Amino acid sequence: MKKVLVIGYVWPEPNSSAAGTHMMSLLRAFRAENWQVEFASPAQKTEHMVDLSEDGITTQVIALNCSSFDEYVQAYNPDIVMFDRFMMEEQFGWRVDKYCPNALKILDTEDLQCLRNSRHEAHKAGREFSHSDLHSDIAKREIAAILRSDISLIISHYEMQLLNDVFKVDSALLHHLPFLVDLQHIPTSTKAFAKRKHFMTIGNFRHAPNWDAVLYLQQIWPLIRKQLPDAELHIYGSYPPPKATALNNPKTGFLIKGWADDAYQVMEDARVCLSP
Structure with missing residues (x-):
């Protein structure tokens, strides 16, 4: 049985955000393969977080900038590690490299954070977004995390093209994965x-x-x-x-x-x- 470790930026809240829904889709996809899945996060727990144990997923609270993670990840010894957004890869990726060098490293970008930030800055300035806005420290950090990972999950065609054309990221490092929809749970009729x-x-x-x-x-x-x-x-x-x-x-x-x-x-x- 493969062992998966997911390092979350926040605890999943599928009823609060699209990101939470997307994360639960990924976790359930791993479980559907009969893999052992553990979700670890340094974030504070919240009132709207989902009970992952209902999906057969174990949880672990981890600390930032602390060697306790080294002992933890060595003991768990995952085959696959998925980082929730580039910030988690920055914090924990080098520790995974050191103590679990054979683990496959996946970066789940959610949205490209550098694109979101660039659009936000353009909006605050009251002007249209342009590619020149992308040349930021956040972009350097996020692209570095993508290059350090074995594969990155990208949610839109637009982001795929941006990474290829603007940042010259090799397509082999990217996988287009939009929102996963459970067709069986889509209602067949709604209110008129x-x-x-x-x-x-x-x-x-x-x-x-x-x-x-x-x-x-x-x-x-x-x-x-x-x-x-x-x-x-x-x-x-x-x-x-x-x-x-x-x-x-x-x-x-x-x-x-x-x-x-x-x-x-x-x-x-x-x-x-x-x-x-």
């Missing part, structure tokens, strides 16, 4: 349009692009409301900060709902999902 109401959007408030989206929706909502005076915009997402809840305005129908117990249900109840 006439039985739905209002607008909605959903996204973890700790993810900067989601907060930018809320601010943009605040700008355009009066234009929609002018045409549809009774419409409401329901804004869902885990971990809404005070600056978000302060935007809640029942008079204008701009409603900060926060955590959704069932994301599928709140989407089915709405007529339109706004996703700038």
Whole structure:
């Protein structure tokens, strides 16, 4: 039986973020191969984290910048190590190289962090993103992690092309792996349009692009409301900060709902999902 060690940047929260859903898909894919899977993370545990033991996955709390990881990884002796985002490869990759030199190293990029950061900087400056924005310290760190890994999982064709054309990364080091969809759990029927109401959007408030989206929706909502005076915009997402809840305005129908117990249900109840 192969042994897999996944080193997580955060504990998986599939009901909070797309990243959490994607991570659970990968973990379950490993388990479907009848591999032994352990998830380790230095992050603090959270109220919305999933119980991995229900999927037969063991867990381990690890520490940053501590030799205790060396003893731990030697004892576990994994065949495969997957790093959740380049920051975890930076922290633990060299230790894996030293104590488990034969382990296959996989980097799960989630999104390219350098691309996300570059777009964010361009957005803050009020201009269009360009490839010159990518020449950053974050890009150097992330590309270095990709080059140190045996294979990196890339979520979009756009990112694959960017890595090939701009950063000249060998295609042999990259594997295109978009979101995995469980076709058996896709509903065959949903509410009719006439039985739905209002607008909605959903996204973890700790993810900067989601907060930018809320601010943009605040700008355009009066234009929609002018045409549809009774419409409401329901804004869902885990971990809404005070600056978000302060935007809640029942008079204008701009409603900060926060955590959704069932994301599928709140989407089915709405007529339109706004996703700038």
